Amino acid sequence: MALEYSDRGEFVDRQLLAALAVEPVLVNVVVWTNDVHELFWKLDWSRAQTPITDTHGVLFFVHVAYMYVLVMTGVLVMSDVIARRERLFRVQSVALGFAAVVPLVANVLFVTETVGFDPTPPAFLVSGVTFYWAVVGTDLAYVTTPDATALFGCYDPRHEATRDLIGFRADPANxxxxxxxxxxxxDELGEPWLFRLFTPDEVRDAVVGTGWRVADVETGPEGWEHTYSVTLAKR
Known part of the structure; x- marks a missing residue:
């Protein structure tokens, strides 16, 4: 999800998915054969209900470390998005990163026995609510108050870096x-997405006669000067 959200969807191919599937398959094999080697859980056959104890084997910690690395890699990718994306997406990016980190921190506290209970389930609840808010609550459709503002981002078609983007098409006629x-x-090609690109001046012309006005235009950070964000305010 982090790769897709950060415009790196081209890296999500069969080879990557196959590589990511190796560890879960091996973990299942280890778990189902744990009676033989006890490398995932230590067993105590004198226990009445289940021989599984709270003592973990070395492969359990290898599995946990692998999962932590995956989650933190996704968070770092999201952090890169926060740093370079337009303001429209920054709040969403921060919220999604927070939603990913909360269960991770809770699980670390439980695995390291820092707390006497497992805070992971309530942490997932917090994560789910945050994720829902990030996806739904920040939609422009919720801009309804009289003094509301709206933000959106775009690539400036006049910039050379924009013209070098994959899929860029000039439209001289218009x-x-x-x-x-x-x-x-x-192996299935999805429907093409068409993104119209406008200059800030064209945005100003487009809102003439509407209930909105351009309140601010902010150029992207260093290295992303071909992007900009526009703040719209109600008249």
Whole structure:
């Protein structure tokens, strides 16, 4: 999800998915054969209900460490998004990163026996609520109050870096430009997405006669000067 959200969907291919599937398959084999080697859980056959004890084997910690690395890699990818994306997406990115970290921290506290109970389930509840808010609660459709503002981001078609983007198409007839993006999933080519690209001046012209006005235009950070975000305010 982190790769898709950060515009790195081209890295999500069969080879990557197959590589990521290796560890879960091996863990299942280890768990189902734990009676033989006790490398995942230590067993006590004198226990009345179950021989599984609270003592973990070395492969349990290897598995936990692997999962932590995956989660933190996703968080780092999201952090990169926060640093370089337009303001429209920054709140969502921070919320999604927070939603990923909360269960991780809770699980670390439980595995290391820092706390006497497992805080992971309530942490997932917090994570789910945060994720829902990030996806739904920050939608522009919720801009309804009289003094509301709206943010959106775009690539400036006049910038050379924009013209170098994959799928960039100039549209001289309409004195504009667009970006066409099409993804492939499981050997099936999805529908093409067409993103119209506007300059800040064209945005100002577009809101004339509407209930909105351009309150601010902010150019992207260093290395991303071909992007910009526009703040719209109600008239």
């Amino acid at each position: 004195r504009g430009a667009a970006r066409i993006v099409q993804y492939e999933y499981d």
